[in-house]
Amino acid sequence: MDPVRRKGTQLLQQALGASSEGVAEAIEHEIYESHESKVDDSYKESLRTHLFNLKQNDPLRQRVLSGDITPADFAQMSTDDMAGPELRMTEQHLRRQSITDSIFHDHIRPRHRNQDNLDEDKP
DSSP, X not given: OOHHHHHHHHHHHHHHOTTOHHHHHHHHHHHHHHTTTOOSHHHHHHHHHHHHHHHHOHHHHHHHHHTSSOXXXXXXXXXXXXXXXXXXXXXXXXXXXXXXXXHSOSOXXXXXXXXXXXXXXXX
């Protein structure tokens, strides 16, 4: 096995806990397969993202360990899918606020150069 993949499996096992070697290997294998069996920057980024979310999100980690989320499903999850409930609520609130702000502007002025001096861009 490639040293990068071996290290990824070790880090997944550490993030999941002591008795999770088989689960960690399965997750690493699924992430590897989803990246066309290549250890490239995309594979490494995906592995880091999954590791971060396992460490930060206890409910997600428990669902993976219990088998509620299979290694194949976990490997295919996006960052939004892995987000914890607090982060999802915050993102949802920000999204709604952004939409509200964009819809309820009384007057939107175009952003462009000063109309009084149309020759300002000429040499």
